[in-house]
Amino acid sequence: xxxxxxxxxxxxxxxxxxxxxxxxxxxxxxxxxxxxxxxxxxxxxxxxxxxxxxxxxxxxxxxxxxxxxxxxxxxxxxxxxxxxxxxxxxxxxxxxxxxxxxxxxxxxxxxxxxxxxxxxxxxxxxxxxxxxxxxxxxxxxxxxxxxxxxxxxxxxxxxxxxxxxxxxxxxxxxxxxxxxxxxxxxxxxxxxxxxxxxxxxxxxxxxxxxxxxxxxxxxxxxxxxxxxxxxxxxxxxxxxxxxxxxxxxxxxxxxxxxxxxxxxxxxxxxxxxxxxxxxxxxxxxxxxxxxxxxxxxxxxxxxxxxxxxxxxxxxxxxxxxxxxxxxxxxxxxxxxxxxxxxxxxxxxxxxxxxxxxxxxxxxxxxxxxxxxxxxxxxxxxxxxxxxxxxxxxxxxxxxxxxxxxxxxxxxxxxxxxxxxxxxxxxxxxxxxxxxxxxxxxxxxxxxxxxxxxxxxxxxxxxxxxxxxxxxxxxxxxxxxxxxxxxxxxxxxxxxxxxxxxxxxxxxxxxxxxxxxxxxxxxxxxxxxxxxxxxxxxxxxxxxxxxxxxxxxxxxxxxxxxxxxxxxxxxxxxxxxxxxxxxxxxxxxxxxxxxxxxxxxxxxxxxxxxxxxxxxxxxxxxxxxxxxxxxxxxxxxxxxxxxxxxxxxxxxxxxxxxxxxxxxxx
Numbered sequence: 001x002x003x004x005x006x007x008x009x010x011x012x013x014x015x016x017x018x019x020x021x022x023x024x025x026x027x028x029x030x031x032x033x034x035x036x037x038x039x040x041x042x043x044x045x046x047x048x049x050x051x052x053x054x055x056x057x058x059x060x061x062x063x064x065x066x067x068x069x070x071x072x073x074x075x076x077x078x079x080x081x082x083x084x085x086x087x088x089x090x091x092x093x094x095x096x097x098x099x100x101x102x103x104x105x106x107x108x109x110x111x112x113x114x115x116x117x118x119x120x121x122x123x124x125x126x127x128x129x130x131x132x133x134x135x136x137x138x139x140x141x142x143x144x145x146x147x148x149x150x151x152x153x154x155x156x157x158x159x160x161x162x163x164x165x166x167x168x169x170x171x172x173x174x175x176x177x178x179x180x181x182x183x184x185x186x187x188x189x190x191x192x193x194x195x196x197x198x199x200x201x202x203x204x205x206x207x208x209x210x211x212x213x214x215x216x217x218x219x220x221x222x223x224x225x226x227x228x229x230x231x232x233x234x235x236x237x238x239x240x241x242x243x244x245x246x247x248x249x250x251x252x253x254x255x256x257x258x259x260x261x262x263x264x265x266x267x268x269x270x271x272x273x274x275x276x277x278x279x280x281x282x283x284x285x286x287x288x289x290x291x292x293x294x295x296x297x298x299x300x301x302x303x304x305x306x307x308x309x310x311x312x313x314x315x316x317x318x319x320x321x322x323x324x325x326x327x328x329x330x331x332x333x334x335x336x337x338x339x340x341x342x343x344x345x346x347x348x349x350x351x352x353x354x355x356x357x358x359x360x361x362x363x364x365x366x367x368x369x370x371x372x373x374x375x376x377x378x379x380x381x382x383x384x385x386x387x388x389x390x391x392x393x394x395x396x397x398x399x400x401x402x403x404x405x406x407x408x409x410x411x412x413x414x415x416x417x418x419x420x421x422x423x424x425x426x427x428x429x430x431x432x433x434x435x436x437x438x439x440x441x442x443x444x445x446x447x448x449x450x451x452x453x454x455x456x457x458x459x460x461x462x463x464x465x466x467x468x469x470x471x472x473x474x475x476x477x478x479x480x481x482x483x484x485x486x487x488x489x490x491x492x493x494x495x496x497x498x499x500x501x502x503x504x505x506x507x508x509x510x511x512x513x514x515x516x517x518x519x520x521x522x523x524x525x526x527x528x529x530x531x532x533x534x535x536x537x538x539x540x541x542x543x544x545x546x547x548x549x550x551x552x553x554x555x556x557x558x559x560x561x562x563x564x565x566x567x568x569x570x571x572x573x574x575x576x577x578x579x580x581x582x583x584x585x586x587x588x589x590x591x592x593x594x595x596x597x598x599x600x601x602x603x604x605x606x607x608x609x610x611x612x613x614x615x616x617x618x619x620x621x622x623x624x625x626x627x628x629x630x631x632x633x634x635x636x637x638x639x640x641x642x643x644x645x646x647x648x649x650x651x652x653x654x655x656x657x658x659x660x661x662x663x664x665x
Contacts, residue, residue, distance in 0.1 A: 183228055184312055187230065188234075200243075200531060205501045210331060222271025235290075236248075238282050301337065329391065338394075359408075402444055421439050493585030494588060497599050500542045501542065502545060527564045528568060
């Protein structure tokens with residue numbers, strides 16, 4: 001057909017006219033023309049403009065693709081069925097026959113191609129099904145086997161790579177690998193006010209349980225045999241509105257222990273808080289405003305780690321740098337920093353989320369007080385989620401407080417799947433390939449506390465003196481600060497100890513107390529909400545919570561029934577627990593989600609029954625402390641029921657005697 005010049009000329013004429021009439025054609029095609037016709041016209045003109053248009057090919061393709069094979073066959077039959085030689089057109093007959101055969105050939109080729117594609121697709125699907133079936137074979141083993149003896153088959157690092165899924169307990173692995181070495185461990189927690197003594201817990205939303213957690217973790221690691229040095233990296237703050245101690249570059253947490261270090265003890269051994277300057281030099285800012293300064297922190301931390309590695313190498317490394325055995329990030333901002341440092345130094349990373357962005361986003365959306373955009377503007381939640389996804393990708397191990405955190409919270413992330421994690425763990429246990437898939441090993445380590453300093457109170461719970469606040473021995477000063485609020489200080493105490501943060505749900509507790517008249521007649525409410533001077537000088541979020549609490553106290557006329565002291569020291573917290581226990585009270589944690597629940601363990605240790613919502617750490621704590629005693633109770637109507645039952649109180653005060661004997665980790 002290439003030689004049919006008249007057809008070429010005809011098509012070129014049509015296309016030339018089409019260029020001038022393009023706008024009219026497009027306008028008229030809008031109501032009645034098909035989208036395919038518009039695309040063909042446009043694509044043909046574009047091909048012609050680019051100089052690659054072939055009129056013959058265009059004609060054949062348009063006829064073959066535009067008409068059914070049956071129609072082409074009927075056209076050929078009609079052209080060949082002419083009886084009169086004058087009416088019969090041999091050229092048209094030949095053209096129709098050739099076009100019909102081209103259409104048949106095209107259909108045949110398309111069928112063969114579809115068959116090949118279908119066959120390949122079926123083969124791929126079969127391979128995927130076989131792989132999925134293979135992965136699912138030992139799912140039950142993966143669910144049961146928490147400790148796996150085989151080594152991970154994932155890629156190995158050149159500097160002490162820790163196995164991911166399939167490793168044995170992390171602490172045992174490290175102890176075995178570095179049994180005769182002096183370990184260097186780096187912890188990172190960059191927000192809040194962090195110092196070793198007189199921690200200002202509850203001062204703001206950033207200075208809460210995580211601060212105590214990381215400080216005590218660093219101190220405990222520093223006293224562990226085989227650990228030479230622990231650095232807790234945080235932000236250096238020289239702001240006028242905070243204590244000068246937060247501006248000190250270095251603070252020792254634990255003294256050098258000659259028993260642990262033997263003859264190799266050096267001047268750089270022990271646990272330290274190392275403060276890295278980054279962000280506004282003379283301003284204390286909340287964690288939501290630290291994200292733009294993460295890279296600056298990483299640069300400073302990298303310099304410190306490299307310098308310290310050289311110093312430790314001179315002391316215990318025979319002149320070779322002693323690199324960190326692990327970099328452990330706490331919370332999303334520190335995890336983001338740890339991921340960057342881990343990649344730069346080729347050092348394994350461990351991550352503890354403490355609280356997770358996706359879960360918090362869901363909780364805030366359920367409350368319905370803010371839109372997604374408003375939540376992101378307030379909490380920088382999307383940046384936080386992005387950092388947490390990065391931590392999942394970079395971490396060897398993720399430490400959680402509970403199984404609930406793994407299943408219900410980490411399960412929301414793209415980088416982790418609960419079922420797949422179990423399957424991979426089971427396959428590695430069997431030594432079977434994981435097809436290149438990997439996930440961080442999730443290790444739940446329930447929160448715990450140090451019991452050596454706890455002295456159980458010896459009180460006869462049935463005696464009248466047990467209900468007396470005063471006694472011959474001098475009372476702690478904090479008792480008077482609390483009791484001055486009450487018109488009847490002999491009533492049992494409902495104690496809540498939490499910073500004024502919306503997620504701690506303190507306002508709901510006050511509202512419930514105010515609306516329950518029988519409970520108000522039965523008990524007093526004590527709210528230990530951190531330390532404050534002037535509400536207007538607090539952060540907007542914390543100030544709003546405190547204002548709401550005061551308004552609710554006024555609304556329900558709770559004066560003389562609710563205590564809310566402005567100040568308390570960290571060393572006075574045990575005395576507060578003892579006061580509540582002495583009045584036969586209860587401790588409540590009504591947070592929407594409580595990652596740690598350390599206050600619940602502390603309350604039980606001092607003889608206080610505890611109640612909490614069924615989210616996060618309290619679930620496991622409740623199971624260990626109370627189900628171990630053969631008694632479980634729900635949150636519904638918990639306060640009134642607990643306070644009415646003196647037998648229950650006596651039964652639960654046994655908890656503080658049993659806690660030290662229960663393995664929490």
